[in-house]
Amino acid sequence: MQETIHASSTFAHMPKHVLRSEVEDLYARYVGCLNDERFEEWPDYFMNESVYKIISRDNHEAGYPLAAWLCEGRGYLEDRVEAIRKTMMYGPRYIHRSVSAVQIGAWTGGSLMVQASYLAIETLLDEPSRVFNCGRYLDELVEHEGRLLFQRKVCVFDSLIVPNSLVYPL
Amino acid sequence: MSTENDSMLKWPVQGSKRIPNWVYSNAEIYEREQQRIFQGDSWCYVGLEAEIPNNGDFKRTYIGERSVLVTRDADGGVNVVENKCSHRGTQLCQKHRGNVQTITCPYHQWTFSLSGDLVGVPFIRGVKKQGGMPSDFDPSSHNLRKLKVTVRHGVIFASFSDHVEPLEEYLGEAMLALFDRVFAERELVVLGYSRQQTPANWKAMFENIKDPYHASLLHVFLVSFGLYRLDNPTRLFSDKTGRHAAAVSWRGEQKRTQDNADIKALKEHLKLNGVTMLEPVREFEQYTLSMLTIWPNLIVQQQSNTLAMRQLIPKGPGAYELAWTFFGYKTDDEEMVKRRLRQANLMGPAGYVSVDDSEVLKFVADGTRQFPEAEGVLELGGAGWEQQEDHSVTESPIRAFYDYYRKVMEL
Numbered sequence: 001m002q003e004t005i006h007a008s009s010t011f012a013h014m015p016k017h018v019l020r021s022e023v024e025d026l027y028a029r030y031v032g033c034l035n036d037e038r039f040e041e042w043p044d045y046f047m048n049e050s051v052y053k054i055i056s057r058d059n060h061e062a063g064y065p066l067a068a069w070l071c072e073g074r075g076y077l078e079d080r081v082e083a084i085r086k087t088m089m090y091g092p093r094y095i096h097r098s099v100s101a102v103q104i105g106a107w108t109g110g111s112l113m114v115q116a117s118y119l120a121i122e123t124l125l126d127e128p129s130r131v132f133n134c135g136r137y138l139d140e141l142v143e144h145e146g147r148l149l150f151q152r153k154v155c156v157f158d159s160l161i162v163p164n165s166l167v168y169p170l
Numbered sequence: 171m172s173t174e175n176d177s178m179l180k181w182p183v184q185g186s187k188r189i190p191n192w193v194y195s196n197a198e199i200y201e202r203e204q205q206r207i208f209q210g211d212s213w214c215y216v217g218l219e220a221e222i223p224n225n226g227d228f229k230r231t232y233i234g235e236r237s238v239l240v241t242r243d244a245d246g247g248v249n250v251v252e253n254k255c256s257h258r259g260t261q262l263c264q265k266h267r268g269n270v271q272t273i274t275c276p277y278h279q280w281t282f283s284l285s286g287d288l289v290g291v292p293f294i295r296g297v298k299k300q301g302g303m304p305s306d307f308d309p310s311s312h313n314l315r316k317l318k319v320t321v322r323h324g325v326i327f328a329s330f331s332d333h334v335e336p337l338e339e340y341l342g343e344a345m346l347a348l349f350d351r352v353f354a355e356r357e358l359v360v361l362g363y364s365r366q367q368t369p370a371n372w373k374a375m376f377e378n379i380k381d382p383y384h385a386s387l388l389h390v391f392l393v394s395f396g397l398y399r400l401d402n403p404t405r406l407f408s409d410k411t412g413r414h415a416a417a418v419s420w421r422g423e424q425k426r427t428q429d430n431a432d433i434k435a436l437k438e439h440l441k442l443n444g445v446t447m448l449e450p451v452r453e454f455e456q457y458t459l460s461m462l463t464i465w466p467n468l469i470v471q472q473q474s475n476t477l478a479m480r481q482l483i484p485k486g487p488g489a490y491e492l493a494w495t496f497f498g499y500k501t502d503d504e505e506m507v508k509r510r511l512r513q514a515n516l517m518g519p520a521g522y523v524s525v526d527d528s529e530v531l532k533f534v535a536d537g538t539r540q541f542p543e544a545e546g547v548l549e550l551g552g553a554g555w556e557q558q559e560d561h562s563v564t565e566s567p568i569r570a571f572y573d574y575y576r577k578v579m580e581l
Contacts, residue, residue, distance in 0.1 A: 054520065055362075056362075056363070056364070056365075058266070058363060059362040059363060062267075062362075064360065064361060064362030064363065065361055065362060065507070065511055066361045066362020066363065066364065066496045066511060066514060067362075067511070067514075068364060068518055068519060068520040069515065069520050070511055070512060070514065070515055071444070072444065072446060072447075072512070073444060073446075074443070074444075075442070075443030075444035075445065076443070076444030076447060076515075077444075078443040078444070079442055079443050079444050079447065082440070082443075083391060083522050086390070086394075086440070087390040087391040087394055087440070087522070088390075088391070088522070088525050088526060089388055089390070089525070089526040089529055089530060090525055090526075090529040091529055091532065091533070160365055161365045161366065161367050161491060162364075162365065162366040162367070162519035162520075163366075163367060164366060164367065164368050164369065164519070164528050164529070164532060165366070165519055165520065165525045165528045165529055166519050166520035166525075167520070167525055
């Protein structure tokens with residue numbers, strides 16, 4: 001695989017603690033964008049040729065390819081946003097996402113492997129907030145034009161039985 | 171002299187043109203359903219042979235509220251047994267799938283063969299000539315409850331009844347043909363599972379698949395991207411009892427007409443940005459969409475190239491789980507597998523189409539729960555139902571379902 005790290009790469013050469021604050025800042029902004037429902041900005045966190053998947057831990061660990069969300073490229077992400085805004089029928093809700101335990105791997109072949117824990121709390125109309133979905137992000141970050149973007153983001157969720165519907169991105 | 175309760179459980183005089191809301195929430199009705207439907211003379215879907223390919227493989231699932239194990243025994247036979255020890259009722263198996271030589275109870279290690287025979291009882295003869303089972307204890311009288319099993323083209327059904335008719339008769343000619351269309355002479359490959367729990371009565375989900383009326387009105391995605399319209403050529407089948415149904419359709423010419431004006435949400439200019447998501451290939455004869463509802467717990471979905479079994483698992487009158495098994499065929503090439511996985515975006519708990527249904531069914535439950543004495547109106551398309559109809563502006567498959575339901579439930 002062609003190396004994309006070159007002399008002008010900033011992130012690949014940062015000290016660990018600086019890289020960590022950049023990565024955690026990215027996750028904070030990513031989650032903030034979704035929690036604020038600024039969904040139109042969500043595809044901007046990804047490379048154009050990226051993969052975004054939401055898949056159950058059951059399927060993931062058994063090696064089954066079936067994902068609840070399978071997005072292959074920016075176009076798919078935009079379609080999801082358009083469906084959320086224009087075509088899907090669903091009751092109003094808030095989804096509150098919380099990310100923690102960010103584990104930063106090494107730069108390998110131009111990608112930075114990052115794992116994090118996430119928890120999504122759902123609040124429906126007239127109902128108390130409840131745990132909706134939790135799991136791990138298994139992510140691959142790359143540097144592109146001075147920013148860190150997701151080349152691959154896989155949300156592996158423990159919650160085998162989805163409480164009704166998974167409408168918004170995680 | 172009838173009590174207030176008694177009058178609650180009388181079906182409206184208009185018959186299946188009305189659905190009394192208590193049918194979605196009444197606890198006594200729910201219990202009666204468990205006994206007469208799920209434990210009655212019916213074939214319940216439990217799995218695919220492709221899920222238990224090797225001897226010793228097992229899968230844990232539900233029929234109604236009862237946990238059962240689907241196993242492949244040492245001789246390669248398929249069995250379905252209750253997941254409950256014959257000793258003290260302990261639930262035996264705590265995993266979804268696996269491979270074992272015997273089924274052993276965690277509590278006292280009573281051991282059963284994969285076909286449910288009791289083959290081991292620790293200390294059966296006592297220890298140091300003290301205790302143990304009485305001499306007349308006969309292990310073969312304490313096997314696991316074994317269900318009647320039938321397998322057709324790799325699809326496994328089970329029944330708590332000993333005298334349910336053979337599956338071919340149970341389905342009837344029309345349903346059998348549509349079923350075989352998907353499964354005959356195919357080796358199935360599981361692509362993965364999806365499970366969701368919806369806070370609505372299980373029958374509402376069944377009705378939803380028997381309701382062609384909503385397809386072009388609720389599912390804006392389908393209409394906007396030209397996948398389905400009310401003027402699509404459609405055909406509806408019911409078997410002779412009314413309990414099973416099929417809705418099939420195929421692509422027609424897409425035109426804006428007077429009829430379309432009724433489809434308020436029509437957004438004609440939506441185009442997919444992720445074009446590879448919907449690149450269907452004509453794979454089956456004639457129909458591009460085929461949805462079967464097989465009484466009492468199965469929906470067989472063929473939507474273009476995305477295939478799934480949807481198993482209905484009631485969880486009390488107010489909730490059901492939909493357990494989806496997505497599958498393909500062994501003969502699929504890499505492109506076809508990709509197609510199936512991409513099109514699966516329309517289905518499941520996050521589906522472009524299926525989210526509409528799970529959400530709306532919750533709204534139905536929220537509305538009807540408050541007014542158990544009120545009635546739903548089912549008059550679209552007339553008063554009765556036919557075994558075949560060539561249009562979709564009708565509620566006849568739902569009337570058919572309730573005609574049969576009322577017979578079984580004595581309502």
